[in-house]
Amino acid sequence: MENKRRRVPALAPEERRAALIDATIPLLHEHGLDVSTRQIARAAGVAEGTIFGVFETKTSxxxxxxxKALDPQLTLDALAAIDRSQPLRERLIRAAELIHARFAENAQLMTAARKLLLTGDATGQMLANRQSLQAALTDVITEGADQLRRPPAAVASLLLLFCGANTYGPFGDPDNFSGEETVSLLLDGLLRRGTQ
Incomplete structure (x- = not known):
């Protein structure tokens, strides 16, 4: 039996654009920037030339x-759902777990994003995503901030910095830094209690 490629019905340009983007995202996770337009077309169920009827270039x-893949909305929603009546440490552990998971899931895409020359709207969107994550994390920390030496925004920034470096940096070790360990490092430091 011949394996025929499934063709999708004709779509309006914006729907076709969205379908191509949706088909491309999993391929980027799998292949990074080495994904081909042939692979994208096959995944979307269209002829390869269809891509260039909607997008000027493969890069676009x-x-x-x-x-779209790096849209932080799911993480923002999860951060907003953290119970603010929990102790600060518990809230921070949950937040660290969410941030670690987001960064780990998107590590290959972040590498791809760095390799692309992102200008104009793309750079602005990436910056807006980072600012949204920091604002959501700051909100998680605000209740109980009187326990901290630094303002909530600075603590949020440090947590994002550590999670990012641990995921993307050359010395990162995400398997050994759970949310609890990360928060302990952030709140308690490295000294054993009772030592100078």
Whole structure:
């Protein structure tokens, strides 16, 4: 039996654009920037030339796909759902777990994003995503901030910095830094209690 490629019905340009982006995202996770337009077309169920009827270049499709894949809304919603009546340490542990998971899931896409020349709207969107994450994390920390030496925004920034370096940096070790360990490092430091 011949394996025929499934063709999708004709779509309006914006729907076709969205379908191509949705088909590209999993391929970027799997292949990074080495994904081909042939692979994208096959995944989307369209002819390869269809891509260029909607996107000027493969790079423009990849940039749009990376931006959509890195949309922080699911993480923002999860951060907003953290029970603010929990103790600060428990809230921070949950927040650290969410941030670690987001960074780990998107590590290959972040590498791809860094390799792309993101200009204009793309750079602005990436900056807006980072600011949204920091604001949501700051909100998690605000209740109980009187226990901290630094303002909530600074603590949020440090947590994001550590999670990012641990995921993307050359000395990162995400398997050994759970949310609890990360928060302990942030709140308690490295000295054993009772030592000078």
């Amino acid at each position: 499709l990849v940039v749009c796909s990376v931006i």
